[in-house]
Amino acid sequence: MAKFHCSIVISLVLLQCLVALVASESFDFFYFVQQWPGSYCDTEQSCCYPTTGKPAEDFGIHGLWPNYNDGSYPSNCDSSSPFDPSEISDLERSMQKSWPTLACPSGDGQKFWSHEWEKHGTCSESNLDQHAYFKTALGLKQKANLLQALKSAGITPGGSYSLKSIKDAVTEAAGYTPWIQCNKDSSGNFQLYQIYLCVDTSGSKLIECPVFPKGQCSSEIEFPSF
Template sequence: MVKFQCSIAINLVLLQRLLALVASQSFDFFYFVQQWPGSYCNTKQSCCYPTTGKPAVDFGIHGLWPNRNNGSHPYDCYPKKPFNLSEISDLESSMQKDWPTLACPSSDGQNFWSHEWKRHGICSESVLDQHAYFKTALGLKQKANLLQALKNAGITPGGSYSLKSIHNAITESAGYTPWIECNKDSSGNYQLYQIYLCVDTSGSKLIKCPVFPKGTCSSEIEFPSF
């Protein structure tokens, strides 16, 4: 009888852990985040170009991040499969172009991609395996051509623009309101840093953001050259 009760107790503990694991990995949408390299570099900490050379003058992918409608995000996602470069060998040249690293010291980007997979991508593995995860993000970048959307509205690097005009330009192009993240240049001025768009759980289409992150921008922000 004692062994039977112990067995039930153990099974209940395992069930609770399993339910907690499922809950920790569930998500409602993705944040698709693109970063302006000029703003990454135009800070006190500066930046380092990849070993492959200076990236193109364009927004680069930061990540595709699973998120929940209440503003939380998945955590402690298992199994913790390691990043495997061989699984995305056919995407590597596109990754170097559209998902470059600017962190110091200079590198080929593998550490950046590995971090994004282990921190975010693995939490969406029930929908997107490693190859599909990176391929989906690359496809979303082509679909949401942010630099062209801004240029079409007369917003080009090297100037200062109203936050509202940047919102409007991207909304008109993408069909949905973005969230704009600012950082500060070495003089303390706000500048356009990252642009968030929301994507459905399949990674196939843009959607209205259920919730936005928190952060501060001024009404007028810089769009620095790169």
């Protein structure tokens, strides 16, 4: 009888582990987030350029984040899968260009990419391994060329524009509605900080966002130079 009871307990534990594993790896969509370096730097906190030099005046990738339709999200899903730079050595040059770090002190990007993989990327492992995760994000940046979309609508760095005109420009170019995140400059003015687009769970195509994050912008926002 004791042996039978032990078998049941072990089976239940294994079942719970399996359920937890499946739950940790399932999600509904990705947020693909790009940030404007001029707004990152134009705050009281300021910024530090990467050790590889000042990035180009272009939107940089912040991350590719698994999310649920209810607005919550999984994080740090697999501590046994740490960031391994050797896995993305062939992507490093592209990542330095398209996914630069602006945090202080100056770095080469490894710490930033490690954080993004371990917090967000590990939650997409059922669909994307580490190399595929970063390669997918780089591909999405090419597909969603935000700076070109804004410039085509006459929206250029150094000016102030309506929030609606920025949303409309991105929607026109990408085919899907973005979410705009603002931060405040050192004088307290709202400025264009990050642009969110939504992507299906395979990371292959843009979709309409099931839910938007919470946040606030004014109706007129700055688009600072970098």
